[in-house]
Amino acid sequence: MQKVTFPNGSVSMAGNLYLPDGFDPNGSYPAVVAVHPGGGVKEQTAGLYAGKLAEQGFVALAFDASFQGDSGGEPHHLEDPAARVEDVRAAVDYLQTLGYVDAERIGGLGVCAGGGYLVNAALTDYRIKALTTISAVNIGTSFRRGWYGTDSDAAAVPTLQAVAQQRTAEANGADAAYLPYVPAEPDENTPRDLVEANDYYLTPRAQHPNAKNKFLFTKSVSRIFTFDAFHLVEDLLTQPTLIVAGSDAGSLWMSTELHGRVRSPKKLVVVEGGTHMDFYDVPKYVDRALAEAVPFFRENLAATAAE
Secondary structure, eight states: OEEEEEEETTEEEEEEEEOOTTOOTTSOEEEEEEEOOTTOOTTSHHHHHHHHHHHTTOEEEEEOOTTSTTSOOSSTTOOOHHHHHHHHHHHHHHHHTOTTEEEEEEEEEEETHHHHHHHHHHHHOTTEEEEEEESOOOHHHHHHHOTTSOSOGGGGHHHHHHHHHHHHHHHTTOOOOEEOSSOSSOOTTSOHHHHHHHHHHHSTTTOOTTOOSOEEHHHHHHHHTTOOTTTTHHHHOOSOEEEEEETTOTTHHHHHHHHHHOOSSEEEEEETTOOTTHHHHOHHHHHHHHHHHHHHHHHHTTOOOOO
C-alpha cells in the first residue's frame, strides 16, 4: 500500500493505493476506486475492500472524501454530496495518470452512501466501466424518508426549518452546530443497523481518529436533503452494475429500488441473514461480497487478474 495525494480542483485528496502482489510497474492492470461510507475514512471498510481487491490482481484506490479525513477542503467535516461525487471523478482522473493502469479497465466499488455517490458519478463518467454497490444508501432519500424509507419526503421540512434558524444564529455569531453520523448513545428506538454502526465506528472494532462522527449541520443538511443519487439512473446508467445487500438490512429497500430502476446489465445479490453493517468488516459477509465482486470485475473489466 502506498500513501498518495491527487488534486480535486483546489482540494488535495489523500488516498491509499493498493497494488497487487508481484506488482510490475511496467505492467497493465485493471483498477477499482473504493468509495467510503458517510462518516467513514479510507482506513476503514473502503480500505479493507481495496486491499482484498489488490490481492486478486487489481490496483485499488481508497481515499478520504473532500473536507474529511486527511483530505483537504474547508470547512472540514462537511458532507457535500456534489463534492463527494466529484471526488469519485477525481479519483478516476488520478488512476488514469498511472502508466500501469489500463485506462479502459477502471471500475468502482462503493459502500453505504459511497455506493450512492458512485452510482451518481457513473451516470456522467463513462470512464467507470463497471460498478459494485455494497449496502447501498441514497443519502438524500434516506435522510428525508428515514432509515427504513417509511416517511414521506415532506418529513424533512421540520429539520430544514431548524437549519434555517441555526443558519441565522451562526450568521449572527453563534458557533457552528454539528450532527453525528451514527447515534452516540443508541436506545430502544434506534434501528438495529445504527446500533451496529455505533459499534463499528465508536469502539475498537473499527474506530479511527480521523472518523470524528460529526458533520456540519447547516452546511451539510441543506445539501444532503435535496440530493438524489439515483436521479436519471434509468436513462444515464449504461454500465454493468452489481448490487449486494443483506436480507436483514434496514437499508435493503434502497438496493432493491436501484436494481428495479437500472436498465443496464445488472445483478442483485441479497445475502441471507446479513445486516447493513455486516458487509463493512465481518469476514463471512465481506468474503461473500467479494465472491460476487471479483468475478464481476474480472468479466466486465476484462481483467487479467492473478489466479
